[in-house]
Amino acid sequence: MAETAKKSRLSRSRTRSAWLFLAPMLVTLAVVAAWPLGRTIWFSFTDASLDLMSDARWVGFRNYLEYVEWGDGEGQYYGLLADARWWRSVWNTILFAVVSVSFETLFGLVIALVLNQQFRGRGLVRAAVLIPWAIPTIVSAKMWAWMLHDQFGIINDMLQGLGLISQPIAWTASPDTAMVAVLMVDIWKTTPFMALLILAGLQMVPQDIYEAAKLDGVPAWRVFRKITLPLIMPAVLVAVVFRTLDALRVFDIVYVLTPNTDATRTMSVYARENLFDYDQFAYGSAASTLLFLVIALITITFIMATRMDLEGKRS
């Protein structure tokens, strides 16, 4: 009896000190994450404008969806959920995220496997591979914008020199190629990041398993399929989640590289446009809120799906 009392007093004090240690982080998170997020959500239900934020009044769901009657029995839906441009930017963002993350994972995996081998100058190559990732996005987007320029660009010059195209292609201007250009630059830039994370996973794989496989004469492809891939899967999945989160928020590369059109406008570009360029702070806040919900939904779905997978393996 006395023992349990002592134990619970001990655990109570432990809980107390745990909270004490957690408090600074919780306060920081509340200030830098929860408060701005809460404010954005609040603004999305008001008629706030950037100049008159303190005068914001509650307007309910009007920024999201509103049915306006024209008086003659007919009417129309307005608001973000009825805005074709918004849905187009959602589609653009998801397309961008799926394609770029898939290619980056694939290329990253290949590069990581190469960099994991022993060869002379490996350290140098590992450092060199990181260069695209180290260049700030604005700089690399501007750099690529010049390289892809239809009149002065080196890419068109090279393709014409090789005889692959007869006319220069307006990579960033044409609606058919603008998204391809964005994807190309993003894959170029972010593959090193994936390679690095996957390489870290590869180095955790114990060498003796490979030695055993070698003794048993297992072919290289099967070694990769049955040993390497399952063992690095957790690292790959973490990398994919990180990248997907990043890709869904994409802004700078699209904004700098391509004209502001439906062909490449992403959710972040849409939100910024309404928040600052137009006098639509509340509407932009609604877009930001939906952006947050979309990302949260996709991430949670992804994590749940992969966790189920992992648990299946463990049992």
Add this chain to the structure above:
Amino acid sequence: MTTFRHLMTGLATAALLASGAIAEELTIVHGSIGRDQENLRDQLDRFEAETGHTVTIVSMPESTTDQFGQYRLWLSAQSSDIDVYRLDVIWAPQLAQHFVDLSPHVQDIIDDFVPAAVESQTVDGKLVALPMFLGAPALYYRADLLEKYGRDVPTTWQEMTETAQIIMDGERAEGDDDMWGFVFQGAAYEGLTCNAQEWIVSNGGGRIVELDGSIGINNPAAAEALTLAASWVGGISPEGVLNYKEEDARGVFQSGNAVFMRNWNYAYALAAGEDSPVRDSFAVTTLPTGGDGLPSAATLGGWHLGVSAYSEHQEAAIELVRFLNNYDNQKERAIELSRPPTLTAVYDDPEVAAEQEFIPLWKPVVDNALPRPSAATLRKYNEVSAAFWTATHNTMSGDGTAEENLARLEAELNRLRGPRW
């Protein structure tokens, strides 16, 4: 010389200190294009020498749309970091509340300014910014090529299209594969709004939003103008024009790779500069019209200096604005940058006429320039402009016909207007 200048600066500073004024640190923000930055720095150096204040330049990107977003952010946050803003002619109605009313501070000089320019910066009787320089675009053309092919300077868009096609085909047949007919500002931003409203107004299609706020943009004349423009892309204009801003167009024209270019006045000084391959072979004329009896339309541009209401050095900032817009500095800008001045007298200055022949000729163009509907649409102007340039950009990139896009634009404008602008 330097010692003398230092001495003078010292004396000036001492005199100011004695009279109670203190040397202040000012900040001015502008979006530099061409040689704006060098010229502004020179003028600021003289201001510093005369007054003892110091002025730092904050430089912004070329695109006016990008500048606006940043300025709105600073102003809404009531930031005191920037004292003087260089504002686009269209912003006054949207940003009026953030700027000092300059009218009491410029009573003595305001009558010397071009009245239309002052009017464009006056919102409910408040002078938001003091006009710095104006803009009214021109059609730049290669006089040597027109002569070579025996073509007249075009007066209609149709003529320009034909001439451009003939010369482009001829030059390409002679091996100049990089030659294009016409370059302009076709990226999806404010510049496209300026270009497209010129095509439509000069074709009799009316304004984007009329002065009284009514919407009549969805009409056959407007559709005809946009259809012609769409035919340029991939024809006489490179497809990349869909992402060209001012400097992209100038790059192509100035390197000798285009017969015609629509651009603002700043490009004149640069195309005529010593390092320009086309310096002796180009000339300018007014923009073409849609046909006989229709007027040429040139969008009113220009940049004007406003003093932030949140500035902590308002007196010195007003002094700076007055200084930058005085006769000598306007004359220097006219000569070095080919920027049309806002002081009426500078247009008649013989030295300006000798250095930049077109400036006296441009007085009537500037006087009749076409304003964008910023006064009619007030705080919704940016959205109106974006809806308009989107309709134009979609038409030019083959996403729907001009008629379809104009019908959609009309619906969008009606929605934006609601019961009133």
